[in-house]
Amino acid sequence: MNEFMCKNRHCGWIGKEILRAPHPFDEGETLYFCPQCKDYENLIATCDMEGCDKEAVAGVNAKDGYKRICSEHYTEYRQLAK
Numbered sequence: 134m135n136e137f138m139c140k141n142r143h144c145g146w147i148g149k150e151i152l153r154a155p156h157p158f159d160e161g162e163t164l165y166f167c168p169q170c171k172d173y174e175n176l177i178a179t180c181d182m183e184g185c186d187k188e189a190v191a192g193v194n195a196k197d198g199y200k201r202i203c204s205e206h207y208t209e210y211r212q213l214a215k
């Protein structure tokens with residue numbers, strides 16, 4: 134849950150522990166780096182739904198907290214919420 138995935142196709146890292154560093158020019162901004170290939174801006178958050186590792190595209194407030202979900206699950210979720 135709340136995992137990240139590296140979009141660099143040579144890397145393909147998936148995990149929770151990403152590297153963070155303050156942006157050198159924009160104060161208050163944070164840069165996120167992949168711990169494996171050390172690339173930045175290639176990290177995407179993955180869907181919080183059980184067993185799903187698709188790219189999260191939206192966030193919803195669920196009963197058990199904030200969840201990031203993929204487009205597929207978003208549709209499903211909206212149906213459930215009705």
Ligand SMILES: [Zn+2]
Pocket residue numbers: 139140141144145146167168169170171172175
């Ligand atoms: Zn990577």
Ligand SMILES: [Zn+2]
Pocket residue numbers: 180181182185186187202203204205206
């Ligand atoms: Zn999903």
